[in-house]
Amino acid sequence: MSQRLTIGCHLSTSGGYEQMGKTALDIDATTFAFFTRNPRGGNAKPVDPEDAWALTAIMEEHAFGKLVAHAPYTMNLCSAKHETIDFARRAMRGDLERMEYLPGNYYNFHPGSHVKQGVDRGIELICEGLNEVLVPGQATIVLLETMAGKGSEVGRTFEEIARIIDGTRHDELLGVCLDTCHVSDGGYDIAGDLDGVLDEFDRVIGLERLRALHLNDSKNPCGAHKDRHEKIGLGHLGLDCFAAIVRDRRLRDLPMILETPQDLDGYAAEIAQLRALSEGCDG
C-alpha cells in the first residue's frame, strides 16, 4: 500500500509563502504550485527568508511532497527576438536563485514557442538557454512541461522533450512534468490507453525523468492542439482516466497539481475526490 497522494493545486502568492502553506492545509493539499513571478512576466518580489522557512516548517510537519513552482508564461527561451530570449534567461536564473530559499523542490516551465524559426532551431535555442542558466549544485530540478502543440509550441512530442534533455549539458538537473490536458491535446491518447502512452514515454524519454503531473481534463478531443483545461471528469479525458492515473503504480507517488478552472472550494472537492479514487473507493 503506497502513501497518500501528493496532490494540490495552483495557489496565489499574494499572501506570501507561509500563507500558501496554510491555504494548502485548508484544502488537504500536500503539494502546490505557484507562479515565481507575475505569470505575464515582469519583476519578481525579493524573497523574505523567514517566510520561506515558515513554509518549509509547515511542509515538514505535514509531510508535504515536493512543490512544483511555475515559470511565467511569457518566458520564451526560443523566441525570435533577442530581448525576449535575454529576459527569459535572466528571469529563469533569478527564479532559480529565489528557489534556493525553498531547496529541493521543482521549477516547471514551458519549453517555448519557436515562432516560425522551426522546431530544430527552437530546440537549439532552448538548450543554449538551459546551458547558460543551469548551475551544477543548484537545489532545484527544472521540469520541462509537455505541451499541447498550440501555435509553434515546442515540447508537444516526447521526442522533442528528449532532444532538449539530450542537448543540455547538466541534464541531471532536468526532469519532465506531464500535463494530462496537454498530452491528450498533443495527440497521446491517455484516456484510451494510459499504459501505452506511459510505455511510449519510457521508450522515448525514460520514466525516471517523469517528476510531476499537471492534472487537467480537456475541453477538446485528443489531438486538438488547443490547450483548454476543463474540470476533472467533465472533459474529454473523463473521470475514469483520472481514476486510472491516481491508481497507477508508475504515477501515484508523483506530485500532482490541479490547474482546472476552479476556485479554492472546487479544488478542495477535486482533491478529496481524487484521494478517494486513489484509495479504491468511488468517491
Ligand code: FE
Ligand atoms: Fe504550464
Ligand code: FE
Ligand atoms: Fe500545465
Ligand code: ZN
Ligand atoms: Zn495548459
